[in-house]
Structures are given as structure tokens and as C-alpha cells.
Amino acid sequence: MSGRATGATAERVVRQLRRDPRTIALLIVVPCVLVFLVDQLLADRPQVFEQVGVPLLGLFPLVSMFLVTSITMLRERMTGTLERLLTLPLAKLDILLGYGIAFALLATVQATIVSAVGFGLLDLTVANSKLLVILLAVANAVLGMALGLFLSAFARTEFQAVQFMPAFILPQILLCGLLVPRDEMAEWLQWLSALMPFTYAYDALSRAASDPTLGARFWVDVAVLVGVTLLALALGAATLRRRTP
Amino acid sequence: MLPGLDLDVEHGSVTGLLGPSGSGKTTLIRAIVGVQIVAGGDVSVLGLPAGTKELRPRVGYVTQAPSVYGDLTVRENLRYFARLVDAGTGRVDEVIARVGLAEDENSIVDALSGGQRARVSLATALLNEPELLVLDEPTVGLDPVLRRDLWDFFHALAEAGTTLLVSSHVMDEAARCDRLVLLREGRVIAVETPASLLGRTGAHELDDAFLRLVEGAAG
Numbered sequence: 438m439s440g441r442a443t444g445a446t447a448e449r450v451v452r453q454l455r456r457d458p459r460t461i462a463l464l465i466v467v468p469c470v471l472v473f474l475v476d477q478l479l480a481d482r483p484q485v486f487e488q489v490g491v492p493l494l495g496l497f498p499l500v501s502m503f504l505v506t507s508i509t510m511l512r513e514r515m516t517g518t519l520e521r522l523l524t525l526p527l528a529k530l531d532i533l534l535g536y537g538i539a540f541a542l543l544a545t546v547q548a549t550i551v552s553a554v555g556f557g558l559l560d561l562t563v564a565n566s567k568l569l570v571i572l573l574a575v576a577n578a579v580l581g582m583a584l585g586l587f588l589s590a591f592a593r594t595e596f597q598a599v600q601f602m603p604a605f606i607l608p609q610i611l612l613c614g615l616l617v618p619r620d621e622m623a624e625w626l627q628w629l630s631a632l633m634p635f636t637y638a639y640d641a642l643s644r645a646a647s648d649p650t651l652g653a654r655f656w657v658d659v660a661v662l663v664g665v666t667l668l669a670l671a672l673g674a675a676t677l678r679r680r681t682p
Numbered sequence: 683m684l685p686g687l688d689l690d691v692e693h694g695s696v697t698g699l700l701g702p703s704g705s706g707k708t709t710l711i712r713a714i715v716g717v718q719i720v721a722g723g724d725v726s727v728l729g730l731p732a733g734t735k736e737l738r739p740r741v742g743y744v745t746q747a748p749s750v751y752g753d754l755t756v757r758e759n760l761r762y763f764a765r766l767v768d769a770g771t772g773r774v775d776e777v778i779a780r781v782g783l784a785e786d787e788n789s790i791v792d793a794l795s796g797g798q799r800a801r802v803s804l805a806t807a808l809l810n811e812p813e814l815l816v817l818d819e820p821t822v823g824l825d826p827v828l829r830r831d832l833w834d835f836f837h838a839l840a841e842a843g844t845t846l847l848v849s850s851h852v853m854d855e856a857a858r859c860d861r862l863v864l865l866r867e868g869r870v871i872a873v874e875t876p877a878s879l880l881g882r883t884g885a886h887e888l889d890d891a892f893l894r895l896v897e898g899a900a901g
Binding site for chain 2: 442444446448449452453456457516517518520521522523524525526553679680681682
């Protein structure tokens with residue numbers, strides 16, 4: 438692994454993203470509009486918006502980076518550029534970290550702007566620092582990227598990759614605690630939810646929003662997020678095969 | 683697939699890998715650059731097992747379909763690959779000029795013609811001056827002038843010391859190689875110079891020589 442190849446890859450991915458301003462606009466505008474919609478939807482129930490608004494800010498980057506990464510990586514596999522990169526003197530980790538850095542930068546921009554809308558225009562408040570929410574959002578984005586990298590290996594076409602959204606993301610949004618608090622779910626759903634990374638992302642965000650002491654559980658959440666990210670990156674690296682049939 | 687093939691490629695020469703579509707050219711090439719899962723047997727290149735880490739800087743590989751980033755410019759693509767193989771910016775200018783893309787260096791690759799895209803892909807493999815350059819059907823879909831230019835270019839590279847292995851399914855390109863490896867249905871049917879192939883089969887054209895070999899093998 439070398440800093441040179443990692444940096445070069447990050448720069449290349451950022452350049453490619455900049456060539457596609459419409460995607461960047463969608464990545465930034467769509468979450469802002471969605472947060473606004475939720476705000477309007479819950480106009481008569483401001484305390485509910487307080488509860489779900491901040492977690493939403495932090496979950497958007499997870500979903501969008503997951504999708505962007507899985508499609509980008511799939512393209513890289515389909516056009517043969519990945520095969521060529523793997524014949525060059527560079528480590529797989531250079532490719533993965535390069536992507537990670539580029540998408541983390543994009544996620545920082547996204548999370549900062551969506552948070553500015555949430556905190557500035559929609560008057561969301563947090564019990565802790567707003568910076569903590571942004572940091573969690575960026576961590577979630579990196580998690581989304583790592584999951585996207587890994588799962589892209591299981592898609593042969595872009596249609597399949599897009600179907601990972603309802604298949605992989607939607608159940609996690611349903612069960613993470615955002616719609617129904619986890620302790621009110623059937624026990625088997627609680628078990629299922631405990632296996633899902635979104636649950637920990639949501640829990641960390643909601644504690645950052647409403648619990649001034651954060652508590653020990655917050656740090657468990659953060660540890661799980663970091664652990665799952667590293668695991669997904671390791672599994673993702675394992676799917677980058679230098680030799681293929 | 684491809685049993686018992688021992689291929690000695692002379693240093694600084696152009697060896698052609700000829701055969702119809704589906705004869706195993708791409709599989710053989712991928713085995714040589716070490717991206718193919720080989721069912722049995724060992725493939726060694728430059729004295730080392732194919733695909734070894736030490737070989738990666740020494741072997742250049744140009745895939746059949748151009749494998750460059752379509753949403754970047756010619757120069758951006760080359761700068762990226764140059765940084766990966768630790769080649770300088772001066773080298774980027776050199777290879778862009780070498781493949782005749784100096785005027786298009788700031789064009790987005792997707793906006794270029796198929797032939798130009800193929801040359802961008804070729805240029806990326808030249809950056810670190812590999813000892814062995816393996817090209818999978820580099821002239822497919824190119825007009826005759828470009829094909830001639832590209833073959834002249836391959837010979838210029840060989841004269842400068844690079845060893846080239848070039849696959850093609852067009853027999854008239856065989857005449858441009860120093861040596862030929864003929865493949866059919868996953869088997870090597872001949873390894874020799876174009877002149878000796880013509881002499882041995884008594885054919886006047888290489889296309890004809892190939893046919894005689896195939897029919898001779900069948901009968």
C-alpha cells in the first residue's frame with residue numbers, strides 16, 4: 438500500500454464525481470427536500486419531528502453513499518478498469534481507501550449542507566454539539582460506502598444493484614427504531630434489528646440529539662459502526678479478485 | 683485448456699497470437715498477465731509465476747475493450763495511471779504524443795472515436811515502459827491506416843527493446859509479426875515464423891496456410 442496510489446485514486450474519483458454535477462446536485466438537494474417534507478408532514482407534532490429529524494440527517498448519507506458506491510464499483514468491474522488496476526503495482530487497499538476518502542469528502546459536504554438546512558431553517562435542536570451529528574453523518578457515509586463496495590460484488594448489472602435499495606436498505610430503515618421504538622417491537626424483530634448496522638447508526642444519532650450525557654450505549658453504537666465498516670471493507674477487499682474465471 | 687504450451691518469446695520481438703474468435707486467445711493472454719484462474723498447470727512469465735507481485739511493474743496489459751475512464755479526459759486518465767505506476771509528468775506527454783493524441787489530450791474519452799479510445803488504453807500501458815507488453819486484439823475496429831500505424835508503432839517499440847505479444851483474428855496481420863502462435867479450439871496448432879509457415883504449407887497467403895494446417899490436422 439502506498440499513500441501515492443491511495444491519493445491518486447481519491448483524486449480520480451473526485452474528478453469523476455465533478456464531471457457529473459447532476460448527481461452531486463441530487464445527492465445534496467434530495468435529502469434537503471426530504472427533511473423539509475418530513476418537517477411539513479409533522480408540522481402539528483413538533484416533538485416527533487425533533488425525535489426523527491436529526492437521525493434522518495445522519496441516515497441520508499448512509500443510503501446515498503451506499504447507492505453511489507455500489508453503482509460506481511459495478512461500473513469499474515464491468516468496464517474492465519478494475520481488472521486493469523489489479524494488474525498494476527498497487528494494493529487493493531489503495532483502491533478501497535481511495536474510494537473511501539473521496540466519498541467521505543462528498544459526504545462531509547452533503548452532511549454539512551443538510552444539517553445547515555435542518556438546524557438553520559427547520560430549527561432542529563440537539564442536546565449535544567451539532568458537530569457531533571455531522572461527524573456521525575460522515576461516519577455513516579463511510580459505512581454506506583463500505584457496504585456498497587462489498588455488496589456490489591453480488592450484482593451483475595446496474596438494475597440488480599439498484600434493487601439492493603429495497604432489498605437491503607428498506608428493511609433496515611423499517612426496523613432501526615425510527616418508525617417504531619425497538620422495545621415496542623415483537624421480540625424476533627428486535628433480534629433481527631440487532632443484526633442490522635442501521636440500528637446502531639440510528640441509535641447513536643438519536644442519543645446525540647436528545648441525551649446530553651450520551652451514555653455508555655452511545656459508545657457501543659460507535660464501536661459497532663466502526664467495526665462493521667472495517668469488516669465490510671475487509672470483505673470488500675476480498676471481493677476484489679486479481680484472478681477471475 | 684491450452685495444454686503443454688511452452689512459448690519462448692524472443693526479447694525485443696513481436697509475436698502474434700492468431701486464431702479465430704473463441705480459439706482461446708483472450709484466455710491465454712489473461713493467463714499470461716495473471717488475471718485468469720488457471721484450471722491446471724503453471725504459467726510462468728519472465729521466469730516468475732504469472733501474476734506475481736514482482737511481475738506487475740514489468741508486464742503491461744492492454745485489454746480487448748478499452749479499459750480507461752470514459753468520463754475523464756485523455757490527460758486525466760494518463761495522469762492517474764502515471765501516478766499509480768510512479769511515472770513522471772514528462773512521461774505522460776511522451777506517451778500522449780507517441781499514440782498520436784496530443785491534439786485530443788483534453789477531450790473526454792467518451793467523446794472520442796473507438797480507435798482513439800483504444801489508443802488511450804494502449805497509452806496507459808506504455809507509461810512505465812514494461813519489458814513485456816501484452817495486447818489483446820488492439821486493432822479490432824480500426825481503419826486500415828490506423829492499423830498500419832499501430833503495427834509500425836509496435837515494431838518501433840520492439841526495436842527499442844520491448845517484447846510484444848499481440849493477439850489478432852485477422853490473418854493478414856500475421857504477416858507483420860516476427861513469430862506466430864496459431865490457436866484453434868483451445869489448442870496451439872503452430873509456433874513458427876510467417877515465412878516458414880508459408881514454406882511448410884506451400885501456401886501463398888497466411889489465410890490459406892491456416893486453412894491447410896486446420897484441414898491437415900483434421901484429415
